[in-house]
Amino acid sequence: xxxxGEATIAEKTLEKSIRETAEQGNSxxxxxxxxxxxxxxxxxQDMYKAYVWYTLAAIGDPTFANIRDxxxxxxxxxxxxxxxxxxxxxxxxxxxx
Numbered sequence: 001x002x003x004x005g006e007a008t009i010a011e012k013t014l015e016k017s018i019r020e021t022a023e024q025g026n027s028x029x030x031x032x033x034x035x036x037x038x039x040x041x042x043x044x045q046d047m048y049k050a051y052v053w054y055t056l057a058a059i060g061d062p063t064f065a066n067i068r069d070x071x072x073x074x075x076x077x078x079x080x081x082x083x084x085x086x087x088x089x090x091x092x093x094x095x096x097x
Contacts, residue, residue, distance in 0.1 A: 007043065011042035019033055022056070027057045027060035030057035030060065035050070037053060050071050052083045052086050056090055
């Protein structure tokens with residue numbers, strides 16, 4: 001067993017697979033990766049990164065907007081703006097592939 005808070009091999013493998021799909025523009029995978037960051041499954045818990053990935057998911061599929069908006073409540077307003085800029089940069093990078 002890994003130490004408490006450390007990802008198992010299965011979680012790391014799942015995270016890698018989901019990340020690869022998310023980075024190809026798949027909104028569901030972007031949502032899933034955001035949820036992994038929100039809950040700290042396979043990755044360290046990080047509300048900022050969760051919000052970035054939820055924002056990307058909402059760009060591709062507006063049905064994810066409510067989840068993104070809920071995640072926003074966990075961040076300060078300056079962090080929200082920074083995360084939105086990061087999400088739009090990632091979106092441009094993904095879209096240009």
